[in-house]
Amino acid sequence: MIKKIISNNYTRRIRNFFSILPTPYYHPKKNFLKVSDFFFWSSNKNFNTKFQLVNLSSNISPENAVIEEVSIWIYNSDGIKIKQKDFIINPFELKEVEFNDLEGYGSFFVFHDFYSKDLKDKKSFAVDRGYVGYKKNNGVWSYMHGNHNACAIDHKQNIQCLIAKSFKHNSYSPQVRFNDCSNFSVILNNPLKSKLKFNISLYTNDKLVENYHHKIKPFGTKKVDLNANNISSLNLNSKILLCRPIILKEYSSYFDIFHG
Amino acid sequence: MNFFFFLDHTDNELCSQCDIFNYPAARHLSVYDSIDRLLIAYYSDGIRWHSKIITKIAKEESLSLNKNELPYNFQDKSVIFSLYPETDFNLQYPYIQKKVKSIPSWRCNIKIMSTNTSTSYQGDIPPNFLTKNLSLVSCSPMLQFEENIDNYLYLINFTADPIKKNFTLTSKNQFHSSVSFNFKTNTINIINLSDLIKDSKSNFLITTSRDHGGIPIYLSKTKDNTSMSLEHTHPPTEYLFLGNRFYFQKLKKNFYLK
Numbered sequence: 001m002i003k004k005i006i007s008n009n010y011t012r013r014i015r016n017f018f019s020i021l022p023t024p025y026y027h028p029k030k031n032f033l034k035v036s037d038f039f040f041w042s043s044n045k046n047f048n049t050k051f052q053l054v055n056l057s058s059n060i061s062p063e064n065a066v067i068e069e070v071s072i073w074i075y076n077s078d079g080i081k082i083k084q085k086d087f088i089i090n091p092f093e094l095k096e097v098e099f100n101d102l103e104g105y106g107s108f109f110v111f112h113d114f115y116s117k118d119l120k121d122k123k124s125f126a127v128d129r130g131y132v133g134y135k136k137n138n139g140v141w142s143y144m145h146g147n148h149n150a151c152a153i154d155h156k157q158n159i160q161c162l163i164a165k166s167f168k169h170n171s172y173s174p175q176v177r178f179n180d181c182s183n184f185s186v187i188l189n190n191p192l193k194s195k196l197k198f199n200i201s202l203y204t205n206d207k208l209v210e211n212y213h214h215k216i217k218p219f220g221t222k223k224v225d226l227n228a229n230n231i232s233s234l235n236l237n238s239k240i241l242l243c244r245p246i247i248l249k250e251y252s253s254y255f256d257i258f259h260g
Numbered sequence: 261m262n263f264f265f266f267l268d269h270t271d272n273e274l275c276s277q278c279d280i281f282n283y284p285a286a287r288h289l290s291v292y293d294s295i296d297r298l299l300i301a302y303y304s305d306g307i308r309w310h311s312k313i314i315t316k317i318a319k320e321e322s323l324s325l326n327k328n329e330l331p332y333n334f335q336d337k338s339v340i341f342s343l344y345p346e347t348d349f350n351l352q353y354p355y356i357q358k359k360v361k362s363i364p365s366w367r368c369n370i371k372i373m374s375t376n377t378s379t380s381y382q383g384d385i386p387p388n389f390l391t392k393n394l395s396l397v398s399c400s401p402m403l404q405f406e407e408n409i410d411n412y413l414y415l416i417n418f419t420a421d422p423i424k425k426n427f428t429l430t431s432k433n434q435f436h437s438s439v440s441f442n443f444k445t446n447t448i449n450i451i452n453l454s455d456l457i458k459d460s461k462s463n464f465l466i467t468t469s470r471d472h473g474g475i476p477i478y479l480s481k482t483k484d485n486t487s488m489s490l491e492h493t494h495p496p497t498e499y500l501f502l503g504n505r506f507y508f509q510k511l512k513k514n515f516y517l518k
Contacts, residue, residue, distance in 0.1 A: 142488075145492075255377070
């Protein structure tokens with residue numbers, strides 16, 4: 001009972017507002033059963049993105065894998081939903097979904113129509129945190145997996161953001177250094193229904209050298225390109241409790257992309 | 261505190277580097293002491309652990325360490341390392357320092373570098389991987405089939421026991437083309453997957469082991485090392501949010517390991 005009280009969304013909001021045992025996610029509301037990360041895509045004549053769409057029930061309860069209807073909701077960098085791609089995917093099937101029909105960058109959700117009695121009984125939600133590949137010219141697909149529980153939708157396609165915010169700003173320092181590359185990008189998307197403000201602070205030998213302020217529209221994406229000259233580390237500040245960016249580092253022949 | 265590792269490769273052009281941080285990514289979601297820490301590296305010779313204090317990292321600072329900067333006798337070994345307070349470490353074995361809790365997990369940027377590019381992921385070995393009996397089910401959609409691309413599977417396995425035990429890993433694809441590999445505990449295991457791929461180009465690889473687990477990591481690279489990709493696969497629990505996630509992990513492992 002006590003556990004139920006301290007973990008409901010109302011209590012979580014109070015905990016987060018006062019930064020007492022803060023928690024990075026909220027529970028999906030009743031009937032919001034399809035959960036997804038908010039994945040990054042980027043496409044132009046030299047760069048492509050591919051999502052490896054896998055049947056989620058096969059990954060969770062393969063003995064009882066089912067045919068799934070899957071909707072991919074694609075947003076541009078301004079947070080406008082520009083496309084929806086729908087699929088039927090069989091148990092153990094893999095479909096490769098490329099983004100070369102689009103231009104620019106943004107983010108996308110992958111909602112699977114999969115909710116079983118087992119999931120209900122165990123109070124769990126299936127979430128697509130699958131693998132996205134990025135490719136420049138004729139190089140390899142550089143893969144990165146999803147790692148957030150960004151949003152949930154109900155059967156009427158209403159959307160609920162699961163990412164928690166707090167009253168005060170929170171700092172996130174990706175555990176990566178930048179003194180081995182020429183340029184790099186910090187990529188952050190906003191699954192909230194309100195604008196997201198964030199700061200990027202750049203450090204040389206742990207001394208602050210630059211500070212940039214940015215805003216992202218609801219469901220928008222910001223790719224901030226930075227010169228790595230003498231930058232050893234960086235810090236993000238926002239009201240999101242887990243403001244975890246994607247990092248793209250550029251090298252002379254290719255790039256590296258990963259969750260920071 | 262987690263353990264970290266260097267990714268060794270048989271290609272002499274490639275080298276391994278780690279970016280190591282003496283602070284967690286999200287301080288407000290973590291419980292840790294802001295103190296100077298010793299970086300201690302360990303390897304097993306199959307009989308006992310060998311260790312060395314490599315350096316000290318000042319509080320709230322970071323450094324990049326190449327594997328070839330380790331002492332000479334560590335350079336051709338499978339090495340793990342961790343960070344320890346100056347008053348709480350043990351050189352006899354990979355000691356688990358328990359006073360650190362971090363969300364997200366305290367990680368290190370684990371990187372493979374060629375002359376012209378690098379690939380990396382944010383990696384760690386949770387301390388309980390050293391003490392638990394693990395099995396493995398890893399489902400990867402990350403294989404690449406072009407003629408000029410090589411695909412490798414790493415399995416990072418370390419246990420508290422320094423004995424190096426042999427175990428078998430089996431990889432099969434959707435068409436049930438199957439290959440078994442002999443791996444060792446306390447080793448950065450690596451295998452070229454080309455033999456499996458050449459028969460059937462199925463991009464969904466299921467790798468299993470009943471006897472031992474670890475961190476499964478997939479490396480794809482062009483033969484000339486000008487472009488590379490590195491990523492691990494999720495443990496089964498990562499496809500679930502909230503509730504009894506380990507119930508579903510058990511379901512999945514029972515299915516693939518039966």
